[in-house]
Amino acid sequence: MRRRPAEYRRPVRRRLSQWIWALIGMFLIAGLVLFVFLHNHPEDQVKQPIMGEHAIKEPIKHRGLNFTKEILNASSFSRQLAEQMTLAKAYVIIAKEHNNLHLAWELSKKIRSCQLLLSKAAMRGEPITVEEAEPIISSLSYLIFKAQDAHYDIATTMMTMKSHIQALEERTNAATVQSTFFGQLVAEVLPKSLHCLKIKLINDWLKQLPLQNHAEEKRNSPRVVDNNLYHFCIFSDNILATSVVVNSTVCNADHPKQLVFHIVTDGISYGSMQAWFLTNDFKGATVEVQNIEEFSWLNASYAPVIKQILDQDSRAYYFGADQVMKVEPKLRNPKYLSLLNHLRFYIPEIYPLLEKIVFLDDDVVVQKDLTRLFSLDLHGNVNGAVETCLETFHRYYKYINFSNPVISSKFDPQACGWAFGMNVFDLIAWRKENVTAQYHYWQEQNADQTLWKLGTLPPALLAFYGLTEPLDRRWHVLGLGYDMNIDDRLIDSAAVIHFNGNMKPWLKLAIGRYKPLWERYVNQSHPYYQDCVIS
Structure with missing residues (x-):
C-alpha cells in the first residue's frame, strides 16, 4: 500500500502536550512561592500544641472570696x-x-496563730476549712475556759474593761485640754522674728531724728480729717500684720492715693510702727500712727473696761497660776485684757471730725477694692457687718447669758450674730445713737462677768443691737485661722479674708493652704525682714 504524500498526511496533535507542560510549570512556580513565604513567616504556621505525658496543667482558679461577708x-x-x-x-x-503571765503568753500565742490563719484565708480567697480551724478553736476554747476557771468571769471582765475605758477617756480629755492650752500659748507668743524686726525698727526711730519730724508732719496733714477721702482704722501692736492689711488694701484699690489709714498702737510698739510706715511706700496712701498712751481722756473714770482691766481680781481669775486648767484656754488670751482690743468702741472719740470709717482687724487680708463700702446705704444703722448665723452657734444665746432677766427681757436669743474684723461705721449715726454710752452701760452690768466672760463681741452685740446693717457675705469671709475646709471659690470671691483663730498666718502653726494669701503682701525685700525672718 502506497503512502500518501506528505502534504496529504494528518497533522500530529502536539497541542495537548504543550498545555500539560504549562500547567506543570505553573504548579512549580506556585510551590516555590509558597515555600519562600512559609520559610520567611514561620509565625504564621499553625501548630497544634502537643501535651506530653509530664506536661503541667494550669491550676483552676477559684472565684474570689468576699472575706468581709465570710x-x-x-x-x-x-x-x-x-x-x-x-x-x-x-x-x-x-x-x-x-x-498570770503564763496564761497571758499562751493566749497571745494562740491569738497570733488565729490572726495568721485568717490572713492566709483572706489572701488565698478561700474559706477556712474544718481541718484548719478545729485545732485553733479547740485550743482557744480550752484557754478561755481556763481563764474563766481562774475566776476571770464575765462580770470581772466587764468591770475591768469599763475601768480601762474610763481611764482612756480621762487620758484623752487631759490630752485634749493640754493640746488646746499649748496651742493657745503658741498663738499668744510673739515670734522671735517679729521681735527682731521690732527691735531693729525702734533702733532706727530713736537714732534718726528726721523720722520723728516726718511723723509730726504727717500727724498735722489735712488729709487725716478730709471726709472726701476713704478712711480706715487699725488697732494693733503687730507691725508685720498691720503692714499686710495696709499693703493689701492699697494694692487692690482703684485709687490708692485717696486712702487714709489710721493706726493706733501701744507705747512699746509706737516707735517701730512709725519707723516701718515712714520708710515704706504704700502707693501714695496716707498712714497716720498714734500712741494709745497719748489718749488722756481714755481713763478708768470714763471707760469701765479700763477699770476691769486694771482690777487685780479679774486678772487673777483669768491669769492666776491656780486658774490654768479651770478657765477655758481661749479666755486666757492676753488680748482680752488689752485696751487696744477695746479701742473699737471709741472710734468717734478718736476721730471726732470723721463721718464714716472702715474698721479692719490686723489678721485680715484685703482682696478687693473696699472704697465701695463707703457708698453703701446702711439705712440709718451705725454698723455694717457680715452676719454669721449660717451656723446655729452664732446666735445671741451662744454669746450672752440669757438666764439673766435683764438680758432676756431686751434681746432675742435667736438674733443673728455678726463679725468684727471688717466693719463700716457711720460715725454720725454712732454719735446720734450714743453707742459708746450703751457699751459703757453693759460693761458696768457685767462687772461680775455673769453676762459674758471676756471679749469684745458680746458687748458689741448688745450695744449695736438693732443698729447693724447686714452686708453681703462676700465682703468678709472668716475662718482661715482654724477652718481647713473653706471653699476656694468663696475665698476667691471675698473682698476680705479673715484669719480669725489661733492659726495666724505669721505663726508656724498657720494653715499652709491659706498662708500664701497673706505672704504675698509681705514686703519681703525689706532688709530687716530678710535679716529677721528669712535668715
Whole structure:
C-alpha cells in the first residue's frame, strides 16, 4: 500500500502536550512561592500544641472570696475564730493584771496563730476549712475556759474593761485640754522674728531724728480729717500684720492715693510702727500712727473696761497660776485684757471730725477694692457687718447669758450674730445713737462677768443691737485661722479674708493652704525682714 504524500498526511496533535507542560510549570512556580513565604513567616504556621505525658496543667482558679461577708457569716469558721480571738484579747489584759503571765503568753500565742490563719484565708480567697480551724478553736476554747476557771468571769471582765475605758477617756480629755492650752500659748507668743524686726525698727526711730519730724508732719496733714477721702482704722501692736492689711488694701484699690489709714498702737510698739510706715511706700496712701498712751481722756473714770482691766481680781481669775486648767484656754488670751482690743468702741472719740470709717482687724487680708463700702446705704444703722448665723452657734444665746432677766427681757436669743474684723461705721449715726454710752452701760452690768466672760463681741452685740446693717457675705469671709475646709471659690470671691483663730498666718502653726494669701503682701525685700525672718 502506497503512502500518501506528505502534504496529504494528518497533522500530529502536539497541542495537548504543550498545555500539560504549562500547567506543570505553573504548579512549580506556585510551590516555590509558597515555600519562600512559609520559610520567611514561620509565625504564621499553625501548630497544634502537643501535651506530653509530664506536661503541667494550669491550676483552676477559684472565684474570689468576699472575706468581709465570710467574717459576718454566723456559720463560718472565720466568724467563730474572730469572736474567740476578741474574747481571748480581753482575757490577756485581765490575766496580766492578775499577774498570770503564763496564761497571758499562751493566749497571745494562740491569738497570733488565729490572726495568721485568717490572713492566709483572706489572701488565698478561700474559706477556712474544718481541718484548719478545729485545732485553733479547740485550743482557744480550752484557754478561755481556763481563764474563766481562774475566776476571770464575765462580770470581772466587764468591770475591768469599763475601768480601762474610763481611764482612756480621762487620758484623752487631759490630752485634749493640754493640746488646746499649748496651742493657745503658741498663738499668744510673739515670734522671735517679729521681735527682731521690732527691735531693729525702734533702733532706727530713736537714732534718726528726721523720722520723728516726718511723723509730726504727717500727724498735722489735712488729709487725716478730709471726709472726701476713704478712711480706715487699725488697732494693733503687730507691725508685720498691720503692714499686710495696709499693703493689701492699697494694692487692690482703684485709687490708692485717696486712702487714709489710721493706726493706733501701744507705747512699746509706737516707735517701730512709725519707723516701718515712714520708710515704706504704700502707693501714695496716707498712714497716720498714734500712741494709745497719748489718749488722756481714755481713763478708768470714763471707760469701765479700763477699770476691769486694771482690777487685780479679774486678772487673777483669768491669769492666776491656780486658774490654768479651770478657765477655758481661749479666755486666757492676753488680748482680752488689752485696751487696744477695746479701742473699737471709741472710734468717734478718736476721730471726732470723721463721718464714716472702715474698721479692719490686723489678721485680715484685703482682696478687693473696699472704697465701695463707703457708698453703701446702711439705712440709718451705725454698723455694717457680715452676719454669721449660717451656723446655729452664732446666735445671741451662744454669746450672752440669757438666764439673766435683764438680758432676756431686751434681746432675742435667736438674733443673728455678726463679725468684727471688717466693719463700716457711720460715725454720725454712732454719735446720734450714743453707742459708746450703751457699751459703757453693759460693761458696768457685767462687772461680775455673769453676762459674758471676756471679749469684745458680746458687748458689741448688745450695744449695736438693732443698729447693724447686714452686708453681703462676700465682703468678709472668716475662718482661715482654724477652718481647713473653706471653699476656694468663696475665698476667691471675698473682698476680705479673715484669719480669725489661733492659726495666724505669721505663726508656724498657720494653715499652709491659706498662708500664701497673706505672704504675698509681705514686703519681703525689706532688709530687716530678710535679716529677721528669712535668715
